[in-house]
Amino acid sequence: MNTFSTQTSSQTIPVKNVGEQGVPLIDKxxxxxEYLRLSITDVCNFSCQYCLPDGYQCDSPRNFLSSDECNILVRAFAKMGTKKVRITGGEPSLRNDLTSIIKQTAEVQGIEQVAITTNGYKLEKELRQWVDAGLTSLNLSIDSLDPRQFQQITGDGRLQSILKGLELAIELNLQVKVNAVLLKEFSESQLALFFDFVKSNNITLRFIELMQTGDNEAFFNAQHISGASIEDKLLELGWSLKQKAQWAGPAKVYKHADYLGRIGLIMPYSKDFCADCNRLRISSLGKLHLCLFAEKGIELRDTIAKCLAEDDPSKLISEIQHLLGQKEATHYLDAGYTGATQHLAMLGG
Structure with a gap:
């Protein structure tokens, strides 16, 4: 088995016997x-202005990871200390086997949280079966609470059904996060509605700064606004920064005594955004992405096939441990670098 060292700013951490249970994933x-984002499709049925304004274009092979391939990957990551798996797309609920993927993921030893990111179009009808299968938390994209604006942004008119699904998620005591992309054209008029919504709903509403990708430069330049202005407003109104939960993402989350819910800000252009990065990504085609904006995904499909044939994830563990050495300190978004990410549906953000 491989033996190598992981460099930190203050010490060298020896990593031995790669492939053994419990060997952690620590970069240089x-x-x-401890957090894996697993994409199971890049197909999406929405045409959001900031992601797929012309709708989904089938420009790559659609030989998406099978449920068995997903399982061997999760088993490999679990043996390296991963505790949380988020199932993403595209839109993951377009997969007919989503419920079984949730179930098998939840059953992997060591996995403590199974989450999903969805546009919510199947939420009202299928959420209960996802929860029964082992789903513990939900990220739901709602870019506007106004039905007309919602349709204008997403190309879809099902906001009321999505909101009913959100109500059900709260009723089922799921950990719920609602994501809204900040857009100059729409967000200012929506802020009051979102604040009112958070006042009476036990959710975390996260405003996400628009990110530049390979195909949205003109839109980015026209619509990008910084989350810093909202952060200043929160502080002025008496909101206070909440301590990060274990395996939490990069959001800065604020709380207020008069509000049942919380407000988060994801600001990828802010200083030190990548300093506490804690997640890796697997694309729906079986590629390891060390960063959402990495130059390219690293092909794992052959190794996945070998591990499946042997019913043993050890080769995947060794390869992923080795590849982690290529992870960069930051995404370089502030320098206009977008890497191989053409649109966010490629990896589910």
Whole structure:
């Protein structure tokens, strides 16, 4: 088995016997990775202005990871200390076997949280079966609470059904996060509605700064606004920064005594955004992405096939441990670098 060292700013951490249970994923900057974002499709049925304004274009092979391939990957990551798996797309609920993927993921030893990111179009009808299968948390994209604006942004008119699904998620005591992309054209008029919504709903509403990708430069330049202005407003109104939960993402989350819910800000252009990165990504085609904006995904499909044939994830563990050495300190978004990410549906953000 491989033996190598992981460099940190202050020490060298020896990593031995790669492939053994419990060997952690720690990169050369000392960041520990216990969170996997697993994409199971890049297809999406919405045409959001900031992601797929012309709708989904089938420009790559659609030989998406099978449920068995997903399972061997999750088993490999679990043996390296991963505790949380988020199932993403595209839109993951377009997969007919989503419920079984949730179930098998939840059953992997060591996995403590199974989450999903969805546009919510199947939420009202299928959420209960996802929860029964082992789903513990939900990220739901709602870019506007106004039906007309919602349709204008997403190309879809099902906001009321999505909101009913959200009500059900709260009723089922799921950990719920609602994501809204900040857009100059729409967000200012929506802020009051979102604040009112958070006042009486036990959710975390996260405003996400628009990110530049390979195909949205003109839109980005026209619509990008910084989350810093909202952060200043929160502080002025008496909101206070909440301590991060274990395996939490990069959001800065604020709380207020008069509000049942919380407000989060994801600001990828802010200083030190990548300093506490804790997640790795697998694309729906079986590629390891060390960063959402990495130059390219690293092909794992052959190794996945070998591990499946042997019913043993050890080769995947060794390869992923080795590849982690290529992870950069930051995404370089502030320098206009977008890597191989053409649109966010490629990896589910």
């Amino acid at each position: 900057f000392g960041r520990r990775f």
